[in-house]
Amino acid sequence: MASITIDGQTMEVEAGSTVLQAAERLGIEIPTFCYWKRLPALASCRMCLVEIEGLRRLQPSCATVVTDGMVVRTNTPMIEETRSSMLDMLLANHPLDCPICDKGGECELQDMVMAYGPRKSEFRDPKRVFHSKDIRLSPVIIMNVNRCIQCQRCVRMCEEVVGAVALGTVEKGMDTAVTGFEGSLASCDQCGNCVEVCPVGALMSFPYRYKARPWDLAETDTICPHCGTGCQLTVGARKGEFMRVRSDWEHGVNRETLCVRGRFGLDFIESRDRIKRPMIRRDGALTPVSWAEAGDYLRRRLSAVEGKAAGGLASARLPNEVLYQFQKLMRTVFRTNNIDCSSRWSTPFDALGPLVAGFYSRAPLQEVIGRDCVLVIGGNVTEENPVTEYLLRDAVRRRQTGLLMLSARPSRLDADARAVVRVRPGGEAAGLADVAAALAAADGQALAGDVPADIGAKIGGQAEAANREESDRLASTLRESRSVTVLVSMELLRSPEARATLQQVNSLLKVLDLLGKGPAMQFLFDRANQMGAWDMGVLPTALPGLGVVSDDAARTTLERAWGAEIPFEPGSGLDAMLDLCADGRMGALYIVGTDPLIAYPDRDFVTHALGGADLLIVQDTFLTETAGLAEVVLPAAGFGEEAGTFTNNEGRVQKVRKFREPAFEARDNLAIFDFVAALRKEPLQPSTQGGILDEIARLVPAYQGLTQDGLGADGAFTKSAALAAAGRFFAAPPAAKATDRLVLVTGNSLFHNGYLSERSEILNTVADDPYVEMSAEDAAELGLSDGAQLVVRSAHGELTAKLNVNRRFPSGLVFVPENYRALRLNSLMRRNEYPCPVEVCEAAPVFDSAASTAFEQDRI
Numbered sequence: 001m002a003s004i005t006i007d008g009q010t011m012e013v014e015a016g017s018t019v020l021q022a023a024e025r026l027g028i029e030i031p032t033f034c035y036w037k038r039l040p041a042l043a044s045c046r047m048c049l050v051e052i053e054g055l056r057r058l059q060p061s062c063a064t065v066v067t068d069g070m071v072v073r074t075n076t077p078m079i080e081e082t083r084s085s086m087l088d089m090l091l092a093n094h095p096l097d098c099p100i101c102d103k104g105g106e107c108e109l110q111d112m113v114m115a116y117g118p119r120k121s122e123f124r125d126p127k128r129v130f131h132s133k134d135i136r137l138s139p140v141i142i143m144n145v146n147r148c149i150q151c152q153r154c155v156r157m158c159e160e161v162v163g164a165v166a167l168g169t170v171e172k173g174m175d176t177a178v179t180g181f182e183g184s185l186a187s188c189d190q191c192g193n194c195v196e197v198c199p200v201g202a203l204m205s206f207p208y209r210y211k212a213r214p215w216d217l218a219e220t221d222t223i224c225p226h227c228g229t230g231c232q233l234t235v236g237a238r239k240g241e242f243m244r245v246r247s248d249w250e251h252g253v254n255r256e257t258l259c260v261r262g263r264f265g266l267d268f269i270e271s272r273d274r275i276k277r278p279m280i281r282r283d284g285a286l287t288p289v290s291w292a293e294a295g296d297y298l299r300r301r302l303s304a305v306e307g308k309a310a311g312g313l314a315s316a317r318l319p320n321e322v323l324y325q326f327q328k329l330m331r332t333v334f335r336t337n338n339i340d341c342s343s344r345w346s347t348p349f350d351a352l353g354p355l356v357a358g359f360y361s362r363a364p365l366q367e368v369i370g371r372d373c374v375l376v377i378g379g380n381v382t383e384e385n386p387v388t389e390y391l392l393r394d395a396v397r398r399r400q401t402g403l404l405m406l407s408a409r410p411s412r413l414d415a416d417a418r419a420v421v422r423v424r425p426g427g428e429a430a431g432l433a434d435v436a437a438a439l440a441a442a443d444g445q446a447l448a449g450d451v452p453a454d455i456g457a458k459i460g461g462q463a464e465a466a467n468r469e470e471s472d473r474l475a476s477t478l479r480e481s482r483s484v485t486v487l488v489s490m491e492l493l494r495s496p497e498a499r500a501t502l503q504q505v506n507s508l509l510k511v512l513d514l515l516g517k518g519p520a521m522q523f524l525f526d527r528a529n530q531m532g533a534w535d536m537g538v539l540p541t542a543l544p545g546l547g548v549v550s551d552d553a554a555r556t557t558l559e560r561a562w563g564a565e566i567p568f569e570p571g572s573g574l575d576a577m578l579d580l581c582a583d584g585r586m587g588a589l590y591i592v593g594t595d596p597l598i599a600y601p602d603r604d605f606v607t608h609a610l611g612g613a614d615l616l617i618v619q620d621t622f623l624t625e626t627a628g629l630a631e632v633v634l635p636a637a638g639f640g641e642e643a644g645t646f647t648n649n650e651g652r653v654q655k656v657r658k659f660r661e662p663a664f665e666a667r668d669n670l671a672i673f674d675f676v677a678a679l680r681k682e683p684l685q686p687s688t689q690g691g692i693l694d695e696i697a698r699l700v701p702a703y704q705g706l707t708q709d710g711l712g713a714d715g716a717f718t719k720s721a722a723l724a725a726a727g728r729f730f731a732a733p734p735a736a737k738a739t740d741r742l743v744l745v746t747g748n749s750l751f752h753n754g755y756l757s758e759r760s761e762i763l764n765t766v767a768d769d770p771y772v773e774m775s776a777e778d779a780a781e782l783g784l785s786d787g788a789q790l791v792v793r794s795a796h797g798e799l800t801a802k803l804n805v806n807r808r809f810p811s812g813l814v815f816v817p818e819n820y821r822a823l824r825l826n827s828l829m830r831r832n833e834y835p836c837p838v839e840v841c842e843a844a845p846v847f848d849s850a851a852s853t854a855f856e857q858d859r860i
Helices: 019-025 077-093 108-116 153-162 193-197 260-264 266-270 291-304 320-332 349-358 386-399 412-416 428-442 455-459 465-480 490-494 498-514 530-535 552-562 574-582 603-612 669-679 689-699 761-766 776-781 849-859
Strands: 002-006 009-013 049-052 070-073 141-143 167-170 177-180 203-205 218-223 232-238 241-247 279-282 285-288 309-314 373-377 402-407 419-422 484-489 520-524 586-592 615-620 632-635 644-647 652-656 742-747 771-775 789-793 798-806 813-817 836-842
Touching (some): 002 019, 009 019, 019 070, 049 077, 077 108, 153 386, 260 266, 260 386, 260 761, 279 291, 291 669, 320 586, 320 644, 373 465, 386 402, 386 412, 402 412, 402 428, 428 465, 484 498, 490 498, 530 644, 574 603, 771 776
Parallel strands (some): 309 586, 373 484, 402 419, 615 632
Antiparallel strands (some): 002 009, 232 241, 789 798
């Protein structure tokens, strides 16, 4: 610790603290332009100069480390004169276009000049002009470099935090100009973080340009609906019309950063594809009707299917209160445990339970990844959870965290990793088994009696020969680390080997625990409230709080609170429910906010199955393809049109706030559940968002004590689940499936994750066209060139898209994003077949008869 006195106030600070950090703790304001908490100090703007006793010159407080006994002054006449002179120099070349600049009203330069600037300028030279017109760097970012004050926040944010290196500088001194390489942002993530940190109007959001002024906007703090990182953001709306998104610099896991989906992808709420009125099927076509007509029709149809099986499927993007009420409706009104919360897989909760019970860390991500070592298993963090990627990069570069990767696909984080083990899709279980065996073998004496003596022979030796060196390095890094975090991608759940892979994750965590590493674990969810969906019991075998359905005590507690019986038999997940539909044994299937027809890996089967349900009810905001097959369609409020809470990857509960009224005749999801329950004459109580949250806080152990008022600006953390950590440890992984064919895998792309983002017009302007990604080696072997149109063909179907050659991609693998509805990617796949064997060839050129005729006429 070191003692420092600033403007007469004395305090103790940690060694290595800067004068600026000490002043902030004392509440003393020191102006800055180039300084940013997340970035290394640059000390170029000279606005934060202070006087330090014993030193002749003023010193930059952002880069001056506190020494014991230091005495600092921040507001002397010399400092005030220096600040005024610096601002005078900036204004000498700054254009006087505040009335039309989008930054007007929230410009840091304006604020600084008002507080510290000169009252008149001594400069009389003509203003420097770089470009006479603004430069459109990308579909979403526009630049007026004449306004730039050379703070370089944008350049450093792009390189240090985002890792994209899309911006740079040219020239020196007052002639320094920020630019995209070759006048564009071709390598950019389009995240807009450069726009966020720009203190002036040099970098601006093109979609927001000239639309509104800050004082015109009604701003609402809420949570991003796109992925499970749970970023806080502020939505600006004018008269109920969506205008823009900005980040909240001081709160949330993300602070000032957002990804492209969070910053530019919320305009999906304005999509023209809204369901305007309830609809029922008449003469084979969906017909708009009133809510009263829909209710009469639905009452008759529910009576007709009573006594048959029922099932429910809900989206993991819905708030906790909606999900809780949905499973309560299904269990008490429809009398079924046939409930699931993913339209892409059925959750293997028997394998997930031990992970959540024994190792899941409901704690801040910054704390979890601030350990000696972080192992990321599966997926592509860059594209699935971009802000989590930013935080991981920060941990590696600033805190020297050892990053390890084990996955089928490469990601941008590979460049920062100490070891990268590349496995075949579905081979994650074998790779993890090998690491666990290596750790156990090296520390056999420490683990004696806790693990099977033959663990090496039982589960070891699974890694491919090509990965042996990297696998050994990964195991060695884990062994040498004092503390370990494991981050698990949801992409693993796509595989038929998901259960086995989760068992191997469990085994590895147990070995690490026995070795004293105190392992923490979190999932990397690609849906905003997947953790909440599990906690709320939207599962066929688990109740709210993750107690199993067959547990009499857990069931009795809920029955007493709800005043209704709960079926004691475990229910069916999505796979089994579709089988019930296909066999004609499903009475009513109730789908809320999700689209299995486009997401489930077997389009033909899903189409057949949904057609086999006696009564298909779809409750959604948009007219999805699944809604197009429904007998009854109920228009629901969308994001921003109802309040609630999300539980993010960290286990942090945060408020999702309402900033507009439901469009057309849509109703809140909770109001629709009340509507349906009333048709069965079994009302749900409580039925308001606040009342339901109170009930969750009483009945779900991890949420006990939570209150609406207790969810502050940073939310509140749930508690670790107290479940029996059952499960098979050290089971041998399934044998790797050898194949010499190309195999198809899928997942999210950077610009899209699910059908919500594809309804964003802004994202569609920056997103790549549908593409196929494969390695340079495979492309060369097949004679394919980058950008060529390809046909990807399986035994069940084919699609056409352009080729993206990725030089870091492993051979034998073909990747197609799942988020392009036009591709109908799931038509190529069959259930329980992942990855999917495919063939790839160049598409035949399209013959344009009109162009050909015109060409022939020109020849004549």
